[in-house]
Amino acid sequence: xYVRDQGDGFSALDWHxxxxxxxxxxxxxxxxxxxxxxxHRPGSEDDGYxxxxxxxxxxxxxxxxxxxxxxVTVINGFNRSDAxxxxxxxxxxxxxxxxxxxxLREGSVSVxxxxxxxxxxxxxxxxxxxxxxxxxxxxxxTCGYFDPxxxxxxxxxxNGKEVQNGTV
Numbered sequence: 001x002y003v004r005d006q007g008d009g010f011s012a013l014d015w016h017x018x019x020x021x022x023x024x025x026x027x028x029x030x031x032x033x034x035x036x037x038x039x040h041r042p043g044s045e046d047d048g049y050x051x052x053x054x055x056x057x058x059x060x061x062x063x064x065x066x067x068x069x070x071x072v073t074v075i076n077g078f079n080r081s082d083a084x085x086x087x088x089x090x091x092x093x094x095x096x097x098x099x100x101x102x103x104l105r106e107g108s109v110s111v112x113x114x115x116x117x118x119x120x121x122x123x124x125x126x127x128x129x130x131x132x133x134x135x136x137x138x139x140x141x142t143c144g145y146f147d148p149x150x151x152x153x154x155x156x157x158x159n160g161k162e163v164q165n166g167t168v
Contacts, residue, residue, distance in 0.1 A: 013058055016030075030052065065128045078149065111137040111138070
């Protein structure tokens, strides 16, 4: 639907990781597990908050942040170790990452509080994304960091090479 609604004929990737045996229609699962209605617009199903950024475009495009290269960039940011700047050090910090995961579920105010508690200037940045995304994890009603966190346990680099901009 996302590709059809955008109208410019591009390739996109969509997925769902199910460790617990969730069964059923993908839209039903997403609505139940990853969406909640906008309290200011009751009854409007398509206008709710979404924890996922999927589907993502396979190739970068100007002014579009929901892309595979950005997903990979954020995953690499969460796997980064920085001895010079502890606030950029996410590698091996499972509790820190899971704290962000929970804050994202609670909304942008919780994400800003999380950043303050950990002394983070911003979250890992994405190209073509509005500044607010790296500040509070959200672009309007779409979360940009929940999918990369969920993918951390499943994401594998190819041939042990660092993936840059979505390519090896």
